Amino acid sequence: MIALLLALGSSLAYGCADFLGGLGTRKAHVLRTVMIAAPASLTVGLLLWPFLGASFSPATLAWGAASGVASAAAFALLYRTLAIGPMNVLSPLTALVSAMLPVGVGLAQGERLGPAGLIGLPLALAAVVLVSAGGGAGTARPSRTVLLLAFGAGAAIALQLVFLHQAPADSGVGPLIVGRAVSSAVTLAAAGLMYRRLGPEKPAYGMSAAAGALDSVANLLFLLAARGGDLAVVAVITALYPAGTVLRGQLIGLGTAAVAVSLLALT
Structure with a gap:
């Protein structure tokens, strides 16, 4: 139950x-936003180090670095996807992809669900779509490029979660620190190579930094949840995140999510 609460957080x-x-990406090039978000996320990890501890074994460094590369891609692809919309079409696709891959990995690694879980898991996947789908009547149909961006964002998020889960359970926040250091380095390197294409617009500094800090908190809560529960269950609950990006009352989706979480709590 604690793992589910952490996953919901x-x-x-x-x-x-x-x-x-x-929102921040709508004001400037996506890399300008990520250049602030990624280091802000690293700062949160460093501040948590004295309280939660960290170790840096070769496995921690490897999986943390892999999660950092995936995180940099997730930052850029997701923020770009959310900036160009339509959110009610793209959010369900991104969320569903980000849930399906970790679920598959968890089940392939031997995780087993009881009867309640076998009902709750597909119900939770349905809730991911319902809770992120807005009432987008009249919304323009997204282009193939935009759909590929959304799919890529979901895949990058999924890989980030899977890589974090593979890190040693006794590594504390080590994987998060390594991951954020790598994602910051990748982002700054990409920004340096593309400097002339970034445009003169300044990013929303406070908004971008807050996004990075919240992302670090989200990763920490996921890591703690995955260490205390099944990856398949934790990942699909975490994938309900579009509820925070779509400002509409998705009552059916939220109701479905509540039933799914209740069933998964019984596993």
Whole structure:
């Protein structure tokens, strides 16, 4: 039950971070926003180090670095996707992809669900779509490029979560620190190579930094949840994050999510 509560907290933090990041990207090039968000996320990890501890074994460094590369891609792709919309079409696709891959990895690694879980897991996947789908009547149909961006964002998020889960359980916040250091370095390097294409617009500094800080909190809560529960269950609950990015009352989706979480709590 504690793992599910942590996963729900992670979902809420991810949703708020993505909403702020999406808004920030509308004011400037996506890399300008990520250049602030990624180091802000690293700062949060460093501040948590004295309280939660960290170790840096070779496995921690490897999986943390892999999560950092995936995180940099997730930052850029997701914020760009949210900036160009339509959110009610793209958010369900991104969220569903980000849930399906970790679920598959968890089940492939031997995780087993009881009868309640076998009902709750597909119900939770349905809730991911319902809770993130807005009432987008009249919304323009997204282009193939935009759909690919959304799919790529979901895949990058999924890989980030899977890589974090593979890190040693006794590594504390080590994987998060390594991951954020790598994602910051990748982002700054990309920004340096593309400097002339970034444009003169300044990013929303406070909004971008808040997005990065919330993303770090979300990753921490996911890591703690995954260490205390099944990846398949934790990942699909975390994937409910679009509820924080779509400002509409998705009552059916939220109701479905509540039933799914209740069933998964029984596993």
